[in-house]
Amino acid sequence: MFSGIRFYSTRSKPEVDLKKLRPMILKRIEERAKEYPVKGMLTVAREVLQARTALYDGVSTLSQRIPIWACKYCPEVYIGEGGHLIQTCHGYRHHAKNKVHSWVKGNMNDVIVPVQTFHLQKMFQNVVKHHERFDYDRIPAVVELCLQAGADDNDQRVSSSVDTPDGFGINTADRVSLSDDDLRLVATRTLRAWETLRSGVHKLLFVYPARVCKHCSEVHVGPSGHKARMCGVFKYESWRGTHFWEKARVDDLVPPKLVWFRRRQDPPILVDKGREYYGRAPAVVDLCSKAGALVPSKYFCMMKMDGLTAPD
Template identity: 40%
Template sequence: MFGRRVRSIMHNSVANFVGVTDLKHPCVLFLSRSSHSELPRKLKKCERKPWVTSVNELKRIARLEKQERQVVQEVTLSPPENGLLIKGLVPVAHEVFAARNVLFACVSRVVESIPIYLCSLCGEVHVGHPPHKIKTCNVTGSQTNKEHIWKRGDMEDVLPVVESFHLYDRLGRAVSHNERLQVDRIPAIVELCVQAGMDIPEYPTRRRKFPVYRVAGRVIDFERRFPEDDSSGKEINPFGFWEERKKSIEDKESLHLRYDDIQGFAVRGIEAWEKMRSGASKLMQKYSVQTCGYCSEVQVGPKGHRVRQCQEYKHQMRDGQHAWQEATIDDLVPPVYVWHVRNSQEGGLLIDGLKRYYGKLPAVVELFAQAGGHVGENYIGLMREDVALPALDEEKWVV
């Protein structure tokens, strides 16, 4: 009876406070206003990455393809499955490539002013000075108190580069194990731009004039029957196929910033980061990218390679082959999440006792944020700046 009376009083108080008299669940008012968002859970070594497409859907597609192979008829494919480019995505490929160049230029400049720290045991990254005191080093050989052993990091620690085999013909056969040292490996996002229409003289690729067809599961390539000179793609106009070809503005212009304008580099860097990721996501909706379900290997193209170099969970059962599946943007451009420092100018030290009040950000975004760049709204839930940070002696009174 007493508990029912207390709930009735709380219900009436909340209703009078918000001006609503018909409430069944007043606690929803407080839960719905929380802007906190959780990071993806760190997978165990025995766990596979989440599937982008469900397993049942993949089985259904496989059954349909099996039925098509049993019927001997010509199947017309659409770009890019038929070997041709998607004209509307060629400018996007140029924009992604230009944004990547701007991003690397900005990161290389800001890193000279803001230090990067790397744990020599577990590989955790911290942006800014001093490095945090959060005890999360839990690997073989770590200290008993789980504290990190810091050393100076570099640009590659905040912006890692994922490589992929460069394919001259993305519809050709996969790279075999014996060819692993003969085929060039380039950044995966650059390979994605090349396959989407970006022409780089150092990495030639085949541009078809005639589409390929599929008959009973086999690909019929008419350009092989009637060989012609391969088009290098020089006639492709990234800004329209009916106008005179112009060189991309991003390739010509420099950043036009003073060397000591760190905030300017940070602002341009965040814009380039967002443009590169959003553009790459658009390309990945049409151009397939494969990743291993257990390791970080990525292959841009409709199928993965056959190089036996996987050393993760149960690789012996696969003879070292990768467990290929559809990749996401985080596989192509991995965000290294680091602890977010709210008052970087004051040299705030992050301590282990208050770690549940701290937020996280991708290392590149945190680097630019400490340099004066504006963080977008999609990272507000990760930063957790709306959470009041108590003093260390007040933390025990927090409910």
Template identity: 40%
Template structure:
């Protein structure tokens, strides 16, 4: 019913579901098997051949491809993908403040690729949800995979933060829409708070790293095979990004960066002992 994610053999007992019918369920979650997209939240944006060209109008929203925002950021930073061409300028753009004085003129954008197979289709993880479970891995290989996954997560986060200092990324202040470019698009797709007053237009502002690569915090489980997390002991539990929690449960070492938010120094009491805590 909601976007809550929990990494353990059984779901937690926190009564904080905000989905439809939560009143009838008294805030209880109904857990189903998650997918990779539940751990790594996909954030897509429009691919632009020329980020400093004409803005995308609402009527043109289907004329542009939607690709992961991190991929679009890398393309604008210089990565060449044949399926998604990008204009490379040899002369810098002249601007006074936010006003463009000389952008080198407008060029005709190439037609969209009609090939069914592209490199980005390999990023689609829906097939992992319907495919059979892979054979079990030895503990040593699983631990090594967790370490490499955690290292890749830190590399993506760190690299994205560096690129965002050089290339402009915009985010809507009302919804989760992200646009990679010096200014946002004009597609009227915002459906968040009081969108009728804005005619569906987004409220663009400078994006943060967490809006481009969401950490997706989940409850930290010290014993994945133990009893589920209890609602009365909610204040004693810590949290961590879903990728980090998944890798830690697979055997990866906990970085000092995440130890404070996991609250590893807190002794979790029993429910009866918690009543005696001042």
């Protein structure tokens, strides 16, 4: 006796008439659009915009006192006196391998990586075609997410976020003359804004869809990705194809930009032979910690705060 064997019918299933289903699908999308924006998420969107403005203001202030270094040939960034000697440079097109970095003065975009996206008039609209890519403005992805969450276009927080604020509260002379206590206070506010920004974006992504390309850094805020054939441009590739979309995460909209973190037990200049012992940290967290802010304990593991020192 054969038990547990199922016999399935070999008769073909009736074909689905997509022409009849199309009006039903479009009506369902239209009905779904009436549920947005979600009123309960409007407060979160406003908090995210405020945190983003405070973050840029704080990083701009701290960068006047704490050196930021960027590699001339790759995206590596280091925060502190002089660059490190860890051999992780791969050059423009990854042609080089394990070279020492060539350090130049960095800026705020090296600490807070800008992520741009197409600005849509409404969340549920026709997909952006390739020939329409120049008809839409490009704005920060976080701002677009907040706009789709119900933030007002005429709000001062939106306009300042679109323009990427640069220390509007403190002029350059006052930043340089800040005392250590004032600098520590700015660093604490900046680190709090960083945490508020990331947690707020995390909450918004539960309600509002966003997409990221699997093969490049392109982000699209909306229920489906656009059709602009730009894949490869952001990685300096020689071809331009359509994006392969998948669900976006917080790190896609707010990249942490990990940097090597120098601990108390580490040498003044980090060397290559100790790279297995050194910790890593988001650039904003490292910048704020060097200004005196207390780092949240959730970063201790990746920063290897109490780890062993590298052998001589």
